[in-house]
Amino acid sequence: MEFDIPQNVLELKEKVRLFINENIIPHESSYDYTTGRMPEDLVREIRQKVKSANLWTPHLPVSEGGLGLDMVGTAIIFSELGRSFIAPYLFNCDAPDEGNMHLLHVAANERQKEIFYKPLIDGKIRSGFAMTEPPPGAGADPSSLKTNAVKQGNKFILNGHKWYCTGANGAKFLIVMAKVNDSFRKTSIFLVPTDSPGYKMVREIGVMGSHGPGGHCELTFTDVEVPEENMLGRIGEGFSLSQVRLGPARLTHCMRWLGLARRSMEIAMNYAKNREVFGSKLAEHQGIQWMFSESALEIESGYMLTLKAAHLLRSEKDARHAISLAKWQVSETLNKCVDRAIQICGSLGYSQDLKLELFYRDGRAARIADGPSEVHKMVVFRGLFSGKHEF
Ligand SMILES: Cc1cc2nc3c(=O)[nH]c(=O)nc-3n(C[C@H](O)[C@H](O)[C@H](O)COP(=O)(O)OP(=O)(O)OC[C@H]3O[C@@H](n4cnc5c(N)ncnc54)[C@H](O)[C@@H]3O)c2cc1C
Structure with missing residues (x-):
């Protein structure tokens, strides 16, 4: 490396x-x-x-x-x-x-x-990626996928219920994961324009944190006709193609979250350098110094894991294990760093005058979206116990 x-x-x-x-x-x-x-x-x-x-x-x-x-x-x-x-x-x-x-x-x-x-x-339109479904459909475990596309001549008839589709409100098209003819093995990916009859954006789901334009949405597909030329790849390639997307996308999340963890500590540092308590600057108290040091260790470790996974992807090597380690570590690091930064900044940290409270709410999703931490721990364990990866 x-x-x-x-x-x-x-x-x-x-x-x-x-x-x-x-x-x-x-x-x-x-x-x-x-x-x-x-x-x-x-x-x-x-x-x-x-x-x-x-x-x-x-x-x-x-x-x-x-x-x-x-x-x-x-x-x-x-x-x-x-x-x-x-x-x-x-x-x-x-x-x-x-x-x-x-x-x-x-x-x-x-x-x-x-x-x-x-x-x-070109930034002229926005899109969404629709995989997750309400229970009993696909969530952490994609094998519960229920959305189904039935082949009829040169088109597919799509039926299903999705939710937490980020950006769907106002998106021009969605990338939808669905079984074909009720066969899980034939799971495929469809490009579905949002003006297709039978598609409905039910609601933007109210969430704890903020979100970009388009929210996190619940969607229904009722007899939506999708021409066969809107299938991405071939029938049955849904999961392998979703890995093409999800692996790097998990890593780019890590990259953005590291930036936010660093910014949180910068905000806290600025406060700690200037605020005096008990006769000395906040930054001169050991309890506070250790919060910065612990954050530095975690951010640096997450950065190294992210760069290693990026290096493996660049070399076209199997990066799944490394991506799971990075996604798990960095999402937890973001939560810990923002929490510490709020603590260091005291009541100001808790206020909306700083952005830390927003980062705190936003950061909580990082441990759930794109695979909860537990699923990434499961992937890491499987890699170790199959003998494919070492400690
Ligand atoms: C802000 C946000 C944005 C999202 N954007 C999108 C999007 O654009 N497109 C999309 O398709 N999805 C999206 N999602 C959905 C996200 O990917 C799912 O929430 C995630 O995969 C988990 O599925 P679930 O919520 O159904 O949890 P469930 O499957 O119901 O799992 C619940 C909990 O069970 C635990 N768990 C699960 N598996 C295991 C295990 N093996 N061992 C131990 N514990 C386990 C975990 O703690 C998990 O949080 C988004 C979610 C959020 C919060």
């Missing part, structure tokens, strides 16, 4: 840090907590600035308007822009669109790229 960051990535990292500090963080106050949205004209204005600075869709190849970074470079840049919770959307690399772009880049044919991928990478 290479520990030196290439000069071009290092320069880009500095550029992103400056850009975030100057052009993004000052606009965080325009973010509406209740709707998860920012004023549209402001979004357009900032996105234009991002494009002018050549920072748009940083994860994509240069030929598609991105920065041509490999997975390790992407990890470094995403961790930097993750310092602001509004940055990923403004850079057009937020979940779920970023993961959906990756999947379409790898698996879509030319026609599908033209209709779904190109407008997505």
Whole structure:
């Protein structure tokens, strides 16, 4: 594993840090907590600035308007822009669109790229990824999948009930996981435009934290006709393709969460340097110093795990074990760091004057979404006990 960051990535990292500090963080106050949205004209204005600075869709190849970074470079840049919770959307690399772009880049044919991928990478439309279903359907265990597509001539008739589909309200299309002809083995992925008759966005589910535009939605599909040319890949490739998306997408979550964990500690550091208690600065009390040191250890460990998993993906090696370790560790680290930062900042940390309370609520989802920590521990255990991985 290479520990030196290439000069071009290092320069880009500095550029992103400056850009975030100057052009993004000052606009965080325009973010509406209740709707998860920012004023549209402001979004357009900032996105234009991002494009002018050549920072748009940083994860994509240069030929598609991105920065041509490999997975390790992407990890470094995403961790930097993750310092602001509004940055990923403004850079057009937020979940779920970023993961959906990756999947379409790898698996879509030319026609599908033209209709779904190109407008997505241009930031003209948004998308959703619909896998999770209400009980007894698919959740942590995808083998309970109930949504079903029945082949009828040159189309499929899709029926199902999904929820927690991030960004679905206002999305132009959804990437939907469904069985085919009730066969789990034939699980496939369908590209479903949201103006398809029979599709319904039932509601944006009220959640603990904030969310980007489009919320986390409950959806129903009632006899939705999906032309066969809207199938991604072939019949039965649903789970292998979903791994193409979910592996890197879990890792890009880690990258953004590391940024947020670092930002939380920066906010706490600023407070601890200035606030005096019991005759000395907060930062001079050992109990507080250890909170910073523990956070540094956890953030650095999570960063190393994330970079290792990114390195394996870049080398096209099996990264599942490493991704599970990283996703489990970083999601827990984010929660611990934000919690410590709030404690250090006292009542101000608990207030809405700082952003820590928002990070606290948002961070809680990290331990559940894209596989709860327990599922990642299960994957790690299986890797060890099958002899495929060592301690
Ligand atoms: C903010 C947010 C955004 C999301 N966005 C999307 C999205 O865009 N698209 C999408 O398809 N889904 C999305 N999800 C759903 C998410 O991926 C699921 O919540 C997750 O996979 C867990 O499924 P579940 O909620 O049904 O939990 P369940 O399957 O009901 O599991 C409940 C709990 O059981 C425990 N558990 C599960 N398995 C094990 C095990 N093997 N051992 C021990 N304990 C276990 C875990 O603690 C888990 O939290 C989102 C969720 C959230 C919170």
